[in-house]
Amino acid sequence: MAVTLLLDSSGTSSAPASIASIAVQRSPLAELCACLHALDEPGHHPASAAWVARAHAELDTALLTTAAVWAPLYGAFRARYLLPLSAGPRRTLEEELREVAELPIGDFVAMTVQALIGKNDTELAPRLGEDVLHRLRLISSSRMEIGARLRADPEAVRAELLDFLAAFAAAAFDAEWPALRRALDHDAALRERDLRRKGALALADLPTAAHPSGTPPRIVFDKLYNATARVTPDRPCLLVPTVHGRPHFVIKHYPGYPVVIQYSEPEGDGAPTLETARRRLAALQDPTRLRLCYAILRNPVATAELATQLGMTAPQVSRHLRRLREAQLVHTHRRGSVVYYQLDADALERLGPDLLSALYR
Template sequence: MPVLLDLRGAKSSDVEIGTSPISELQACLHSLAEPDHHLEYRSWLVKTDESLSPDLRHRLTRFAPLWARRRCRLLLPLSGPLDASVDTEIERIALLSERDFVEAAAYAIQGGDFDPRQAISQQGEFIAACEARSFSRGELAGLLMADPGEFRATLVRTLADCVEEFFAGEWERIHDRLRDEADQTRLRLRGLPLAELVSSVSPAAQPVQGGRAVRFDKLQNLTVSLHGNGVFLVPTIHGRPHLIIRGEAGFPVVVHYPVAWQSQPASIDEMQQRLTILSDPARLALCRHLVNEAITTSDLARRMNMTRPQVSRHLAKLRVAGVLTSEKSGRYVYHRVDVDKLMRIGVELLRAIVR
């Protein structure tokens, strides 16, 4: 179930690359609401959550359906240019027409596949559909329909309080990294055909249909046309490993992509290969020996009642899985399981699943 960007009628000049603090703030709010998706930021999440004032924490819990599952389009760049300040981007939310605001908020709150225009024309049905998903979604939907102006004012105030309480300092810390990523992406992609330009920001993307479209490996079945529309490529740090593609009518298309890892994240196929290797009973038994001490091939063969060639074949597989280290000392080569790499497989599996 891919996301397909239809490039017909679009050109490379339609693409803008830059930073968006409101997008990064939403990524922070998502990770605070869904910490199990972001294990690598656990210390930052715990520290930030503990620093929140009780009133702001209460409001973030109330508004969490806006960013917990489906990111709200309001908290992605609504218009250009990119690289605006967070205050400017919050002001754009405040100035958006009420209809556009309500439809964008309703689409995120409901969290399923539906026409957000129905939220205004069929308020009762919309609230009931949200209540069917969760109590918090139903409550938030009721607040939105009862008084959109107050809902927006409270949301804008909440975002401003987030900036004051934790995000201003975090944005100052990471802004240069994101700006450098955007600058490097511009230089790297200059002159590339549109399909290669768009797909190059993520290993989950590839040009298809002879360059007339880009396919993203996502758990969605969605086609977004770029014809007559701008495209924003926005890097994120706190959003990783998630790759977000949004293409609602009336707004620029946004590809919110994680900055490059030190190494590219493993694909689902690569993770399946690693797990298959590690699930073999003989290799699991070898790992039990190798996790505690460095051992030679001959010693492993004696302990496991195997031949040396058998042990060597299993060790080669563990090396392919990326969990084995081997070091020569004198005449002997000693093997050991790299515990840190073994533990990271769980995190990499999560990244591959939620990307």
């Protein structure tokens, strides 16, 4: 499953999708909500542990309780309006909150319902009927309560949410923002340099991205659902760097608004993909391949010797080894005409954390 961005010029402008279609946009509102998500799910965000501990020590209980109430809106499936709603010059938090306040109420309701249910289904809203409330009830009572309030008075829900975000920012975010902004500015400068060098295809350098051939050009992101969105000069793609959002990789593509990608740089050697984890799990399901893993765990072994040890033919062993190699679970090296195989024990050990990390994104 994947989200595909088509890089073309299907808007009103005749210019091709290029660097003009993509912008790096720092967003204090997006980073505030990344902080709030880390506060709600600290186990997913170890890099934010110090900030979370400080917030719990310094904030009053009422504000922390209110933060938990609104948590479904800034969860892993973020409400679209909590990321930049338009491209343009750098904005303050107050300006971004004002843009949410001026959002058409039907769009506010639809984006809220998307976040509550965790789906990109635009057919759900602004029709907020009993069927939607029933779905929310099956997910959690807290989401159903927000949905019921939204149905009764969406303007009041928006006003309460914006008041909370402003109050929380004053209490626990504004003092952090200068240091966060410097880190985001540094990341943004590097990303802008890549855009100048590579144009729109610099998107392929983002975590879990690929650039398969095709017309129009496209970037494919490894995600847990299928969707396609067009990036044009009239509907740009906004790249929003984050510090506290790690490890999540958020792509929002609500109709009529810019495509937004909130990203953080992967730690270590790179972000594992869900497809890599799937291939490894599939390769290990076969009992014969498990026996091969045992045979090549400690020492490199040639195919002929493995065939002798397992009582198989060399071609049979080769087919199983190919599956392990495609799953990136073995190392190979050649001595003369003989190829030796050894299990990548580190890759096997990381399989659990890699799978969990891919699911968190």
